Amino acid sequence: MDVNKILASAFVSVVVSIDLTDDDDIDPDIATDILEPAAALFRDLSGEGRREVTSLILGCAELEENPERRRAILALPEAIDLLDVD
Known part of the structure; x- marks a missing residue:
């Protein structure tokens, strides 16, 4: 890998x-404070970079056996604004 x-x-x-x-x-505000800096890094990527990260995330979803976790993974690109490519 x-x-x-x-x-x-x-x-x-x-x-x-x-x-x-x-x-x-875990307090939702604390969770946001933890995750927002990483999401901001992804938003700074070029459109190509965002597509690559989205592809990697979707690849993780394909390997996930737990349905609840798979749904959360599939929602992740939109949740961290990877799909808002200019």
Whole structure:
């Protein structure tokens, strides 16, 4: 597995775990504070870069066996504004 796939898989794992955690276990404001800086980095990518990250994330979804986690992964590109390519 190449480095980009490993990094994307690690990012997706952390984000989805935070997203699916009960609000009583992690405050939603804290979750946003954790994830927003990473999302901002992705928004700064070129259109080609955003498409590449989106492809890597969708690849993670294909490998995910848990339906709830798969749905969260599939929603991730839109949630972090990767699909708003100029």
